[in-house]
Amino acid sequence: MPLSATPQSLDQASLREWLGEQSAQLGFDGLRITDTYLGSASDRLKEWLSQGRHGHMEYMQRHADLRSNPELLVPGTVRVICVSMNYLPPEIDFDAEWARLEDATQGVVSMYARGRDYHKVLRNRLQEFAKAIEERIGSFGYRVFTDSAPLMEVELARKAGLGWRGKHTLLLNRESGSTFFLGEILIDVPLPIDQEQDEHCGTCTSCIDICPTKAITAPYQLDARRCISYLTIENPEAIPVEFRRAMGNRVYGCDDCQLICPWNKFAKRTLLPDFAERHGLGGATLLELWSWTQSEFEQRHEGSAIRRIGYSKWRRNLAVAMGNALANPQVRGEDKVAIQVALSNALSSADTLVAEHIEWALSARV
Known part of the structure; x- marks a missing residue:
C-alpha cells in the first residue's frame, strides 16, 4: 500500500x-x-x-x-x-x-x-x-x-x-x-520512539554450552547451517550425516537454548487458545508420528507452521530420530523391533530423500 x-x-x-x-x-x-x-x-x-x-x-x-x-x-x-x-x-x-x-x-x-x-x-x-x-x-x-x-x-x-x-x-x-x-x-506517522533496554545476560553462556550441534559459534554468532531448527525446517536437502546423531529425537525445531536460559524461568504463559497444543504434539511418540499418511499429515497440520515443510521433509526428520532411537541402548525389546519394522516397511515406497535417511537409520547399531 x-x-x-x-x-x-x-x-x-x-x-x-x-x-x-x-x-x-x-x-x-x-x-x-x-x-x-x-x-x-x-x-x-x-x-x-x-x-x-x-x-x-x-x-x-x-x-x-x-x-x-x-x-x-x-x-x-x-x-x-x-x-x-x-x-x-x-x-x-x-x-x-x-x-x-x-x-x-x-x-x-x-x-x-x-x-x-x-x-x-x-x-x-x-x-x-x-x-x-x-x-x-x-x-x-x-x-x-x-x-x-x-x-x-x-x-x-x-x-x-x-x-x-x-x-x-x-x-x-x-x-x-x-x-x-x-x-x-x-x-508514516512520526510517533515518539522508545528507549532500548540494557542487556542482562552477563557472563552466562548456558545457551552456547547446551547447543547440540554447536551452532552458536560465539556469543551473538549463529551458524544456521549447524542449527537443528534450520536443518529440520529450512534445509531442503539431506541432513548432513555429521549432525544426525546430535539431532536426537528433535523432529521439528529445537528448544534447548531456550529451555536452559535462566530468563525463561520467568516466561509468562499465554491464555490464547491459538497456541494450545494440537494433535498430541506435546507427547507423541516417533512411531505415532511415523504412522501418519500424507493426507493425515496435511489434515492434522492444517493451519500449522509444520505443514509448510511438507510430508517428505517431515518423514526425513522422523527417520533420523528413529535411527537415533535404534542406536540408543535404552531402546530395547518391542520398541526397537517396532521401529525397525516401521522403517523397513516404508523403504520401498519412500522417495529418494526419505529412503536415504531410512537406510541410514536402519544401519544404526548400539
Whole structure:
C-alpha cells in the first residue's frame, strides 16, 4: 500500500497510551516504537551472509538491501510499531520437556509449533490493530508484518526496547524470557520512539554450552547451517550425516537454548487458545508420528507452521530420530523391533530423500 500523508495535530501522549491499551486488548504482551535506522546491524547481516551462514535460505541474500532499510521495503516509513505475543501455553513444563528429550522413543516438536501457525494469528491481529489506529487518527500509511518479509524484526524490536539480544541471537526480556513472537506495523506517522533496554545476560553462556550441534559459534554468532531448527525446517536437502546423531529425537525445531536460559524461568504463559497444543504434539511418540499418511499429515497440520515443510521433509526428520532411537541402548525389546519394522516397511515406497535417511537409520547399531 502506498503511504499517505502523515496525520497532523496528534495528541502524542494520549495516542501512545491508547496504543498500549489497544494492543493488550488484541492479545499482544508488549508494544514499543522505534525509527527505521538499523546502523551497524546492516553491516553485520552482510558479513553473516558473505560467510554463507544462511545456508539454503537464499531469500535472505536476495533481499539483503531491503532488510537493511525498512524505508526501501515500504517507502515513506518513518516509524515501526513493534509488538510481542507470548506463545507458551500453560500445559508446557520445562522439566517435562527435558525428560522427553531423554526418551529416544518420543518425537519432540519445538514448543512454538504445537499450536496454530503464528503467522496467521499475528497477521490478523496486526491488521485489526492497524484498522483500529486508522479509526482513531484517520487515514495513514502502513503495512503489517510478522516473519513474512525482508525485515530485521529482532533488531527493530531490540532497538524499540522490547528486549535485548541474547547470546543465542534471540530476543530476551525480563517478563517473557524468549518465548514470544514478534510483529511489526510500518507506519508514516512520526510517533515518539522508545528507549532500548540494557542487556542482562552477563557472563552466562548456558545457551552456547547446551547447543547440540554447536551452532552458536560465539556469543551473538549463529551458524544456521549447524542449527537443528534450520536443518529440520529450512534445509531442503539431506541432513548432513555429521549432525544426525546430535539431532536426537528433535523432529521439528529445537528448544534447548531456550529451555536452559535462566530468563525463561520467568516466561509468562499465554491464555490464547491459538497456541494450545494440537494433535498430541506435546507427547507423541516417533512411531505415532511415523504412522501418519500424507493426507493425515496435511489434515492434522492444517493451519500449522509444520505443514509448510511438507510430508517428505517431515518423514526425513522422523527417520533420523528413529535411527537415533535404534542406536540408543535404552531402546530395547518391542520398541526397537517396532521401529525397525516401521522403517523397513516404508523403504520401498519412500522417495529418494526419505529412503536415504531410512537406510541410514536402519544401519544404526548400539
